[in-house]
Amino acid sequence: MHRRGDIWTGVTGVAFALLAVLLIIPLGRLLWASLLGDDGGFTLKHYREFLAYPYYSRTIGHSFLVSGLVTLAALVVAVPVALLLARVDIPGKAVLKSLAILPLVSPPFIGAYSWILLFGRAGYVTTLLQKVGITIPTVYGMHGIVLALTLNLYPFVLLMVAGALQALDQSLEEAAQGLGSSPWRVFWTVTVPVTMPSVLGGALLVFLTAFADFGAPMIIGEGYLVLPTIVYSLFVNEMGGNPAMASTGATLLVVCTTAILLVQYWAVGRKRYAMTQLRPVPPVRPRPFVRGLLTGYASLVIGLSLVPAFVVAVTSFFESRGPVLYPNFSLGNYREVLFNVPRAITNSFALSSVSSLLDVLLGTLIAYLVVRRRSVATAALDSCVMIPYAIPGTVIGVAFIVAFNKPPIVLTGTFLILLLAYFVRRLPYSVRAGSAILHQIDPSVEEASISLGVSPLKSFAKVTARLMLPGIVSGGILTWVQTITEISATIFLYFGAWSTITVVIYRQVSSSNFGSAAAASTILLVAVFIPVLAVNWMMGERAVTAV
Amino acid sequence: MSTILTIEKVRKRYAEVEALAEVSLAVQGGEFFTLLGPSGCGKTTLLRCVAGFLRPDAGRILCNGERLDTLPAHLRDIGMVFQNYAIFPHLTVFENVAYGLRARRVPPAELRQRAIEALRLVQMEPLANRSPDQLSGGQQQRVALARAMAIRPRLLLMDEPLSNLDAKLRVEMRTEIRRLQRELGITTIYVTHDQEEALAISERLAVMNAGRVEQVGFPWDVYQAPTSAFVAQFIGASNALTGSLTGPDGGWVGVDVGGGWILRARPAEGLAGRVLVVFRPEAVELLPEGGNIPGATLGEGVVASREFLGAILRYYLRLADGSLIHLDEHKPDPTGLRKEGERVRFAVRPADVMLFPAEG
Numbered sequence: 001m002h003r004r005g006d007i008w009t010g011v012t013g014v015a016f017a018l019l020a021v022l023l024i025i026p027l028g029r030l031l032w033a034s035l036l037g038d039d040g041g042f043t044l045k046h047y048r049e050f051l052a053y054p055y056y057s058r059t060i061g062h063s064f065l066v067s068g069l070v071t072l073a074a075l076v077v078a079v080p081v082a083l084l085l086a087r088v089d090i091p092g093k094a095v096l097k098s099l100a101i102l103p104l105v106s107p108p109f110i111g112a113y114s115w116i117l118l119f120g121r122a123g124y125v126t127t128l129l130q131k132v133g134i135t136i137p138t139v140y141g142m143h144g145i146v147l148a149l150t151l152n153l154y155p156f157v158l159l160m161v162a163g164a165l166q167a168l169d170q171s172l173e174e175a176a177q178g179l180g181s182s183p184w185r186v187f188w189t190v191t192v193p194v195t196m197p198s199v200l201g202g203a204l205l206v207f208l209t210a211f212a213d214f215g216a217p218m219i220i221g222e223g224y225l226v227l228p229t230i231v232y233s234l235f236v237n238e239m240g241g242n243p244a245m246a247s248t249g250a251t252l253l254v255v256c257t258t259a260i261l262l263v264q265y266w267a268v269g270r271k272r273y274a275m276t277q278l279r280p281v282p283p284v285r286p287r288p289f290v291r292g293l294l295t296g297y298a299s300l301v302i303g304l305s306l307v308p309a310f311v312v313a314v315t316s317f318f319e320s321r322g323p324v325l326y327p328n329f330s331l332g333n334y335r336e337v338l339f340n341v342p343r344a345i346t347n348s349f350a351l352s353s354v355s356s357l358l359d360v361l362l363g364t365l366i367a368y369l370v371v372r373r374r375s376v377a378t379a380a381l382d383s384c385v386m387i388p389y390a391i392p393g394t395v396i397g398v399a400f401i402v403a404f405n406k407p408p409i410v411l412t413g414t415f416l417i418l419l420l421a422y423f424v425r426r427l428p429y430s431v432r433a434g435s436a437i438l439h440q441i442d443p444s445v446e447e448a449s450i451s452l453g454v455s456p457l458k459s460f461a462k463v464t465a466r467l468m469l470p471g472i473v474s475g476g477i478l479t480w481v482q483t484i485t486e487i488s489a490t491i492f493l494y495f496g497a498w499s500t501i502t503v504v505i506y507r508q509v510s511s512s513n514f515g516s517a518a519a520a521s522t523i524l525l526v527a528v529f530i531p532v533l534a535v536n537w538m539m540g541e542r543a544v545t546a547v
Numbered sequence: 548m549s550t551i552l553t554i555e556k557v558r559k560r561y562a563e564v565e566a567l568a569e570v571s572l573a574v575q576g577g578e579f580f581t582l583l584g585p586s587g588c589g590k591t592t593l594l595r596c597v598a599g600f601l602r603p604d605a606g607r608i609l610c611n612g613e614r615l616d617t618l619p620a621h622l623r624d625i626g627m628v629f630q631n632y633a634i635f636p637h638l639t640v641f642e643n644v645a646y647g648l649r650a651r652r653v654p655p656a657e658l659r660q661r662a663i664e665a666l667r668l669v670q671m672e673p674l675a676n677r678s679p680d681q682l683s684g685g686q687q688q689r690v691a692l693a694r695a696m697a698i699r700p701r702l703l704l705m706d707e708p709l710s711n712l713d714a715k716l717r718v719e720m721r722t723e724i725r726r727l728q729r730e731l732g733i734t735t736i737y738v739t740h741d742q743e744e745a746l747a748i749s750e751r752l753a754v755m756n757a758g759r760v761e762q763v764g765f766p767w768d769v770y771q772a773p774t775s776a777f778v779a780q781f782i783g784a785s786n787a788l789t790g791s792l793t794g795p796d797g798g799w800v801g802v803d804v805g806g807g808w809i810l811r812a813r814p815a816e817g818l819a820g821r822v823l824v825v826f827r828p829e830a831v832e833l834l835p836e837g838g839n840i841p842g843a844t845l846g847e848g849v850v851a852s853r854e855f856l857g858a859i860l861r862y863y864l865r866l867a868d869g870s871l872i873h874l875d876e877h878k879p880d881p882t883g884l885r886k887e888g889e890r891v892r893f894a895v896r897p898a899d900v901m902l903f904p905a906e907g
């Protein structure tokens with residue numbers, strides 16, 4: 001029955017109101033701040049200035065260059081391994097695939113930090129080589145960013161392409177062969193075109209994520225500034241900061257990411273080939289020697305991306321004095337972290353738990369509205385709720401400060417501003433996760449419950465929500481994982497007592513307290529890896545799409 | 548028997564499609580009533596209006612004289628069997644069947660007994676503790692049926708419940724559904740697009756087309772005396788030719804169907820000029836050499852092709868003007884088979900030839 005004013009109308013209203021307050025107002029204020037002259041009138045001078053001074057303008061080029069290189073490198077690294085995992089009989093394939101998810105959920109700034117531990121000025125490898133008289137170029141700057149981000153992000157391509165290759169039905173390639181094509185021709189005329197959307201989709205996802213990343217360039221970039229880091233340095237400038245220029249940079253950043261997303265829609269939007277996979281192509285089993293070689297290669301690539309986690313974990317147990325580490329076992333770093341900044345750890349857990357819970361709750365309800373109660377309003381909601389997807393954390397950070405540091409809504413300096421920023425950033429993912437599950441549940445199951453005499457709302461709870469539960473839980477855990485590793489918005493919004501574990505890591509690295517940074521990083525990685533591996537084990541292959 | 552469900556001038560429109568133009572029906576208590584029609588004619592829409600999942604744009608739906616269409620779906624006390632069964636995957640077979648009873652707060656002892664009884668009726672009692680994913684399609688169908696019957700609804704609705712089953716099981720299940728319905732006396736509205744199924748199972752049926760009810764009646768009447776060209780062609784196999792009336796011919800009327808061939812037909816009122824001529828394959832009989840059937844229209848054609856269908860042999864004949872008709876020979880005589888390309892003579896009984904206004 002369509003009764004006016006039922007609970008779902010209320011949910012729609014609340015969702016729109018939240019999006020207006022948390023997105024439209026901040027983004028509007030951000031734009032306004034970038035267009036406001038000193039005299040209080042409209043001006044384009046900040047944009048002119050940003051684009052005229054190379055110190056600012058080159059960061060745009062840097063961002064595109066870094067993201068482009070990361071994407072290329074990720075393709076080169078990931079595609080061969082994807083082919084191996086999908087088409088060759090390699091022992092321990094499932095384990096390799098689970099491990100490949102871990103880099104995706106580790107924050108890039110921890111990766112960057114660990115490459116500094118290895119190859120930085122006082123890095124383990126650097127000093128080791130110096131002892132035997134070899135000097136290597138330092139890891140700081142563009143190549144360091146590219147290295148760190150590539151090893152963090154290539155699994156996007158790996159998992160998407162491997163998935164597409166496995167979804168390819170054997171009959172398709174057989175049909176081509178039956179039509180007289182050689183295996184090589186089949187590969188180029190069938191396999192490649194059909195998996196191309198996934199390659200492209202993975203590549204653009206890597207590009208977008210690299211473009212929006214703040215942590216890695218901040219830690220390892222040093223003088224090499226990209227858009228998110230220039231925005232941050234404009235904001236916290238020693239001279240008191242320049243909100244107008246920071247807003248201008250942030251606006252340009254969001255323009256770029258939106259453009260990238262539009263390219264993504266245009267390039268891959270409709271070209272997904274829906275495969276009802278009946279028989280995946282059976283993996284080939286090469287001679288033992290070749291098989292060993294290929295297994296070794298796949299393990300090497302995936303192992304390389306786990307090096308940062310390993311290095312950080314080992315370092316955390318070293319004795320430390322500032323940037324100097326001694327290879328003696330010690331729990332000193334953990335003692336320091338747990339005694340000096342226990343609040344940051346509890347903050348991180350509490351904030352990400354509450355915001356993920358809110359995301360899951362509202363995300364599930366919105367997903368239900370969008371999938372099951374289609375109307376003009378819910379279609380609009382569906383589009384609006386996806387907006388945060390295009391907005392880098394840096395932009396959310398600046399926009400929230402600009403919007404909420406003066407009446408009518410003052411949130412700066414409270415935990416609420418962090419909570420709301422986390423909530424709105426991850427909301428699109430929760431809605432997507434929820435609607436993906438809903439599409440697999442037949443609407444008539446809920447109707448069956450209604451026809452048996454259970455009210456619509458109770459039927460939703462007893463049947464649909466209940467059936468969504470496993471998916472909701474794993475989606476919620478992934479949201480939690482992404483939230484607790486958040487740095488790019490947090491760095492703008494945290495204040496005093498409301499520091500988080502990511503902020504602690506960042507500050508300890510900046511002040512060269514490498515020991516406690518390693519301990520805090522290890523705590524964070526353990527907190528993230530365990531639930532992710534649990535979800536992966538629970539959901540099997542589907543976890544990949546969820547990430 | 549008295550009318551239990553009355554549908555009065557119900558209309559329903561989706562954005563661009565008029566799904567129900569104006570539908571009125573009356574279903575008798577205890578009756579097995581079928582909505583039959585081609586896919587997209589509005590059967591599901593009508594059923595969902597009755598169930599309460601859709602609100603009609605206009606018209607009323609009454610049950611025992613009370614308004615039904617103003618009642619929320621969960622208070623209507625109507626059992627429903629869905630095309631895809633809609634079994635609750637997270638509940639056991641028993642809990643699926645008990646679901647509606649729990650909603651009605653039936654005391655535990657009675658609940659158990661009623662659920663088991665419903666499962667016994669569909670022969671699913673031994674599988675009561677199974678989880679639905681361990682059931683075959685046919686078994687899930689039985690659970691869906693037991694679940695809907697357990698609440699003893701005043702009305703049972705079924706939307707193409709057999710369409711996901713294979714042909715043999717479909718026939719078995721329809722017999723069983725009918726047996727159960729008779730035993731329990733539940734008023735049932737059954738939706739199908741399969742005319743053979745509808746004829747076999749229904750007490751009465753309504754033939755629907757493009758959002759309208761074309762004809763309501765007993766299967767035999769609807770087959771024998773279709774009131775529209777659509778019904779005549781949708782139900783059973785039929786031959787359709789166009790022609791023009793030539794005038795009375797004995798007790799019959801003559802129709803020129805082309806090539807100078809005048810076919811005698813049942814007189815129909817209000818027809819003039821161009822008409823549609825419809826007759827069933829069993830109205831046509833092949834004649835032996837020199838044979839004749841008094842009173843029948845004789846014709847000539849060439850065997851275009853033939854199909855062996857087990858109990859019958861179907862011949863397709865090409866007539867002089869190029870049109871094609873078919874006829875069925877029951878218990879075909881292997882020695883008297885006609886070959887493709889052979890010229891044959893046949894007779895059409897005028898009493899079995901129906902006339903309708905020519906379309907367009």
Ligand SMILES: Nc1ncnc2c1ncn2[C@@H]1O[C@H](COP(=O)(O)OP(=O)(O)O)[C@@H](O)[C@H]1O
Nearest residue numbers: 561562564566585586587588589590591592593
């Ligand atoms: N939700 C809907 N939105 C728009 N059109 C619909 C919807 N549901 C059904 N229709 C249209 O209404 C007509 C009747 O549909 P339906 O009642 O499902 O037919 P049937 O069950 O007889 O196959 C069809 O033309 C169908 O396309």
Ligand SMILES: [Mg+2]
Nearest residue numbers: 587590591592
């Ligand atoms: Mg239907």
